[in-house]
Amino acid sequence: MFTGPRLAFLSRQSVSKLGMRRSLSATGPAASGAAAEYAQKHTKSKGDPISEDLAATSSALQTLAARLHLKDIPYSTLARTLITDTSGSRFANNSGLAGFGKSLLAFYTYEHFMINYPRLPQRVLRHAVDVYTAPRALAEVAKLWGVQSETRTPFARYLANVKDESVLGRLAYIDAVEAVEPGVTKITDSKTTMHADVAMATFIRALVAAVYAHRGLDGARDFIHQYLIKPRKLDLQSIISISRPTRELAVLCSREGLEAPVSRLMAESGRYSNTPVFVVGVFSGQSKLGEGQGSSLKEARTRAAVNALQAWYLYSPIDPTAPSAAPAAEYKPQPYVDGGEIVI
Amino acid sequence: MTLQFVRQAVRAGRATLARQQLAMTGSRRTLVVVRNGQTVVRGLKKDEALYMKNPHGIEYPGNAETFAPLQELLGSEYALPEELMLQALTHKSFAHGKKPYNERLAILGKQLLRMETGRATAQSAAQGTQESINGHNFDVNERAIELLSSSPTLSQVCRLAKLEKSIFWRPADAGKGGETTIYSTSMSAVVGAVLLQHGAERAIEFIRSRLMAGPYSVFDISNQLFVDTA
DSSP, rough: OOOOOEEEOOOOHHHHHHHHHHHHHTTTSSSHHHHHHHHHHTTTOBBBOOHHHHHOOOOHHHHHHHHTTTTOOHHHHHEEEEEEEOSSBBBOOSSHHHHHHHHHHHHHHHHHHHHHHHTOHHHHHHHHHHHHHHHHHHHHHHHHHHOOOOOOHHHHHHHHTTOOHHHHHHHOBBBBBEEETTTTTEOOTTTTOOOOOHHHHHHHHHHHHHHHHHHHHHHHHHHHHHIIIITOOOHHHHHHSSSSHHHHHHHHHHHOOOOEEEEEEEEEETTTSSSOEEEEEETTTTTTEEEEEEEHHHHHHHHHHHHHEEEEEEESSSSSOOOTOOOOGGGGSSSSSOOOOOOO | OHHHHHHHHHHHHHHHHHHHHHHHHHHOOSEEEEETEEEEEOOOOOHHHHHHHHOOBBBBBBHHHHHHHHHHHTTTTTTHHHHHHHHTTTTTGGGGGTTTSSSSHHHHHHHHHHHHHHHHHHHHHSOTTSSTTTTTOOOHHHHHHHHTTHHHHHHHHHHHHOOOGGGGGOSTTTTTOHHHHHHHHHHHHHHHHHHHHHHHHHHHHIIIIISSSGGHHHHHHHHEEEOOOO
16 A cells, blocks of 8 residues: 555664553553554653652752743753753653654744744745744743753762752753863764753753643743743844845736836936935836835845835734634634745 | 948847857756847746646646545535645646745644644653653654654655645656655645634644544554664
8 A cells, every 4th residue: 555665763762661661551541542552652761750849949940930930830840851861860851842842832933923924935934933943042041041051971970979869950961062171172972962052952942841731732832922932033124135136026026917117216316426326216017116225226226126025025914813822713714825935 | 331231240140149059058048049030039938838737737726626635635624715725735846936835834834743743642642650741741752753744654645635636846857756745745735724724723623633543644654654673
């Protein structure tokens, strides 16, 4: 029946762990047959659970919970979001949480931009989403939240007589960038180390997943909007770059069934001086699409076309409703679905 | 030398230049071409009838028969307007992007699929064990979750739902493939279109009822397509 190739993939789980998970889950209720079976088959190995009493003693976790209004989320879950898979801690780590949190974050950020700017070119859209969800961006947020790091190796912690328990509440990872001696930095690239930004990012992603687990989808959505999307402003106009504006505008007009664009000189000053100024408008029939000024006719014409294209791409509907923002009964179909950016 | 003669010479000169350019660029399109040895025109325009049909010979924008397989997959609960269905089934490569295409619908749909497959596995895996967080187990292998919404899986859904013939696209070269990407993009775009038309709640229902259960279940397809080498 299946003609496609059978593709192999690598997974880190061991056979013995698989067997263990099957016997454990035999007692739990099965939600959906196929999904449950698939999930059990691919469950990863994990560490010890963190006890709530132990996590509640961490002042760092209490501060974090108070700062982000996370009182409804158990301290043990918060503690887990701060343990990366490079930490060497005996406790369960955040890698699975982070993986799921990443998909939540990506969906809601893409949705935000697609609904608010339905005509953004695909590359600009991806870049915009990156500005909010890339490790560097998330690391900045985590630093603002006051997350502190614990980058000692398990061996160094052992020598210093620091137990895994006393590290709870700080972001535990082993830094890939290590200052060996003044002027010499050693960068390790392996599975046992992590860059600081990436470690911070896994914490925020894991936290999003934890919020989802306790507050549901809407709770996670609100959290993402409140703490990750709203506080940051992005100047989209500066991101859009257009390589052949006049040509692109001509293609746009022909695609949309408008009259071919014509550039007209609207005002000029000092044509024969060394600082001339030309103002050019680009028109389709009677309607002006854009206006630009420059020190040569060509520059002004190009700027006018860029201006017109930016106005097209940055169109934003008045008061849009995101698909995830309204319950099914109240949702109205999106009034405008764009056909895609202009191909030249 | 009369003025008329000069003009003719210039025209002839231009014509030779253009012919030379044509010869030099070979199969590439040139911007300058001479028709009748007289008129200078810019650009060549292909006849629309040559490219306005998909690899199966179906002419854009299709007919009721073209949309029937997709309508069957959607059912009356998740029905889409015809133009949205057409957009979800049109790839950017078709007609040089002149017709509404599915790129952005696919991005959004893919993100929702990723999220939903992750959610479904987390909810169903080992509930009530001590490591789970409020009934969710997030320790399912990420790669395994990714495979549920991967191109091979989604393109297989597309094939099983018999949507291949309804998709408008242009193959890069004859017999060179590319179907997997095109088919999976269209499937993601269908999810994206349902999301924009019916909202997130209904779109999630659609994924759960049509793509996670029944004949097009991504779980079954992934199990059949991929081998766990661990």
